[in-house]
Amino acid sequence: MKKMLEEAQAFICKSVEDVDGGAKFRLDQWTRENGDVGVTAVMAGGKVWEKAGCNLAVVRGSMPFESFRLADDRARHQGIDRASGYKPGDKVPFTAIGLSSVMHPRNPHCPTMHFNYRYFETENGLWWFGGGTDITPSYLDKDDMKHFHGTYKAVCDKHDPAFYPRFKKWADDYFLIKHRGETRGLGGIFFDDLNDRDPEAIFAFAREAAMAVPEAYLPVVKKHVNDPFTEEQKRWQLLRRGRYVEFNLVYDRGTIFGLKTGLGRVESMLMTLPETARWEYDHKPAPGSPEAEIMDAFKKPREWV
Amino acid sequence: MKKMLEEAQAFICKSVEDVDGGAKFRLDQWTRENGDVGVTAVMAGGKVWEKAGCNLAVVRGSMPFESFRLADDRARHQGIDRASGYKPGDKVPFTAIGLSSVMHPRNPHCPTMHFNYRYFETENGLWWFGGGTDITPSYLDKDDMKHFHGTYKAVCDKHDPAFYPRFKKWADDYFLIKHRGETRGLGGIFFDDLNDRDPEAIFAFAREAAMAVPEAYLPVVKKHVNDPFTEEQKRWQLLRRGRYVEFNLVYDRGTIFGLKTGLGRVESMLMTLPETARWEYDHKPAPGSPEAEIMDAFKKPREWV
Numbered sequence: 001m002k003k004m005l006e007e008a009q010a011f012i013c014k015s016v017e018d019v020d021g022g023a024k025f026r027l028d029q030w031t032r033e034n035g036d037v038g039v040t041a042v043m044a045g046g047k048v049w050e051k052a053g054c055n056l057a058v059v060r061g062s063m064p065f066e067s068f069r070l071a072d073d074r075a076r077h078q079g080i081d082r083a084s085g086y087k088p089g090d091k092v093p094f095t096a097i098g099l100s101s102v103m104h105p106r107n108p109h110c111p112t113m114h115f116n117y118r119y120f121e122t123e124n125g126l127w128w129f130g131g132g133t134d135i136t137p138s139y140l141d142k143d144d145m146k147h148f149h150g151t152y153k154a155v156c157d158k159h160d161p162a163f164y165p166r167f168k169k170w171a172d173d174y175f176l177i178k179h180r181g182e183t184r185g186l187g188g189i190f191f192d193d194l195n196d197r198d199p200e201a202i203f204a205f206a207r208e209a210a211m212a213v214p215e216a217y218l219p220v221v222k223k224h225v226n227d228p229f230t231e232e233q234k235r236w237q238l239l240r241r242g243r244y245v246e247f248n249l250v251y252d253r254g255t256i257f258g259l260k261t262g263l264g265r266v267e268s269m270l271m272t273l274p275e276t277a278r279w280e281y282d283h284k285p286a287p288g289s290p291e292a293e294i295m296d297a298f299k300k301p302r303e304w305v
Numbered sequence: 306m307k308k309m310l311e312e313a314q315a316f317i318c319k320s321v322e323d324v325d326g327g328a329k330f331r332l333d334q335w336t337r338e339n340g341d342v343g344v345t346a347v348m349a350g351g352k353v354w355e356k357a358g359c360n361l362a363v364v365r366g367s368m369p370f371e372s373f374r375l376a377d378d379r380a381r382h383q384g385i386d387r388a389s390g391y392k393p394g395d396k397v398p399f400t401a402i403g404l405s406s407v408m409h410p411r412n413p414h415c416p417t418m419h420f421n422y423r424y425f426e427t428e429n430g431l432w433w434f435g436g437g438t439d440i441t442p443s444y445l446d447k448d449d450m451k452h453f454h455g456t457y458k459a460v461c462d463k464h465d466p467a468f469y470p471r472f473k474k475w476a477d478d479y480f481l482i483k484h485r486g487e488t489r490g491l492g493g494i495f496f497d498d499l500n501d502r503d504p505e506a507i508f509a510f511a512r513e514a515a516m517a518v519p520e521a522y523l524p525v526v527k528k529h530v531n532d533p534f535t536e537e538q539k540r541w542q543l544l545r546r547g548r549y550v551e552f553n554l555v556y557d558r559g560t561i562f563g564l565k566t567g568l569g570r571v572e573s574m575l576m577t578l579p580e581t582a583r584w585e586y587d588h589k590p591a592p593g594s595p596e597a598e599i600m601d602a603f604k605k606p607r608e609w610v
Contacts, residue, residue, distance in 0.1 A: 028586075028587065040586070042586040042587075044585065044586065051584075051585075051586075053586065178564075178565075179563075179564040179565075179567070179571050180571065238581070242578070245550060245554070245582075246554060246575075249550070249551060249554035249555050250554050250555075250561070250564060256555070258484075259483075259484040259555060260483075260484075262484070266484050266485065267586060267587045270551075270584060271586050273547070273584040274584065275583060275584060275585065276543070276581060276582070276583050277550070277581070277582050277583075277584075278580060278581050278582075279356075279575065279578040279579065279580060279582075280349065280356075280580065281333075281345070281347040281349065281356075281358065281572060281576050282333065282347075282572045
């Protein structure tokens with residue numbers, strides 16, 4: 001898994017650098033006192049991207065059983081919990097390997113993209129895969145969404161025709177900013193606790209999904225990178241980035257878990273935040289405007305393929 | 306309490322407008338379906354302040370006993386819980402009245418200020434006061450901190466000489482961004498669950514603390530409003546605003562409680578977020594710089610008076 005994610009990190013960073021044509025990813029190899037290791041790749045001041053990061057981490061820890069269950073979803077883990085033999089109060093040693101990334105372009109017509117692919121294993125042999133790729137445009141382009149979702153549907157369908165509908169809905173549910181009643185972006189795929197078949201089969205799916213990031217995302221960026229935009233459109237993008245921050249700091253399971261437990265490296269986890277974000281009191285897009293059009297899709301998730 | 310906070314809101318907004326000399330507060334009187342009412346005063350695009358808000362809210366609800374305890378601190382409430390007769394599973398009807406405010410100036414040498422004064426009462430007669438005022442500079446000016454903390458020490462001392470040391474430490478502890486190991490700002494006073502004496506005496510203290518906001522804060526702003534500043538200093542201010550957002554969305558008890566329970570009005574609660582904030586990967590101020598100097602005070606809270 002580590003080797004596969006290293007290859008994915010190198011391939012994705014290279015593909016992004018080629019499109020940017022300006023900045024390069026800076027590699028920051030880090031080690032924490034507890035033995036965690038990682039490589040954080042960050043690109044700042046790109047021509048196309050304002051901030052792009054891609055973080056590989058191998059994190060080891062030992063969590064109280066309660067936190068361990070809370071780290072993922074309580075209900076979905078019940079099967080795993082029963083099998084594990086752990087009970088409240090026990091400490092569960094685990095290893096997590098993950099690659100996660102967020103890329104925030106400058107042009108408000110180019111969407112932000114996030115992905116994360118990870119593998120968990122506990123000392124007594126519980127294991128599962130999680131991950132997904134999702135897209136966050138500030139303006140709606142249906143063809144872009146058809147391309148992005150279509151790419152992931154094709155990847156999913158090769159492994160299991162049940163994957164795309166299930167993981168597409170999971171992304172819509174997961175990336176919900178509950179207090180706003182709107183999604184962070186226009187979804188993609190998201191899955192967690194996947195351990196219902198041969199691990200090699202799930203590994204192959206995770207690998208293909210990670211390697212599909214450039215194909216799914218970069219054509220959309222290239223299409224819009226020279227779109228003209230107004231100051232008002234830039235402002236709308238920054239307001240949507242404010243929502244991105246709200247989701248990541250209030251709801252994102254991995255971020256909150258990492259920040260509250262001290263597991264993981266803060267700078268690498270918060271690399272996902274945009275370089276700049278904006279909040280205005282009670283901002284509402286004008287009815288019928290392009291901003292209102294995409295808000296409608298944030299409020300009622302749609303099918304794109 | 307409501308009348309007192311209305312007076313404080315009018316007095317503080319007027320005092321701030323006088324110093325700004327440009328924008329006025331826009332009053333937004335709101336009512337929610339459940340009967341909650343409030344007046345959100347927001348100033349955008351001021352000459353001195355980028356964004357300033359002051360929100361009065363009367364919120365009624367009925368919370369499961371467990372959430373009710375979590376709304377404040379579990380341990381500190383044990384005395385109250387024992388007296389109340391409520392047990393897990395019970396619904397506890399309550400009313401909360403509060404005035405809260407955050408003011409973010411443009412000039413990086415002018416500090417951000419936050420205050421909140423509130424009163425809770427449950428149906429069967431439990432009650433307590435909470436609140437405080439705290440200051441968040443981007444650059445350290447010891448005389449400013451002496452003035453701000455000194456003003457609140459004087460207010461506290463008139464009511465109880467034990468208040469200032471206790472509430473100053475409480476603010477240092479409360480406004481800690483745990484994952485960063487640094488405080489949000491340079492403190493002030495913070496208290497909660499105050500019900501250990503005649504409510505009229507606590508009311509008089511809360512009133513005086515709220516009415517002291519202009520005296521404690523505005524001289525500091527006036528002193529620095531024309532200080533020249535560089536682009537780098539503005540950037541540092543925006544990075545500190547990023548930290549402000551991290552605290553409010555990850556740790557602030559009232560914000561998280563409101564967002565997760567749906568109690569309170571989202572736009573009014575999130576009025577506290579800055580208009581703009583910034584995140585850069587692994588930013589560290591140069592040793593010996595003014596930015597490093599204030600970081601030292603964020604990492605090790607000091608006595609200012």
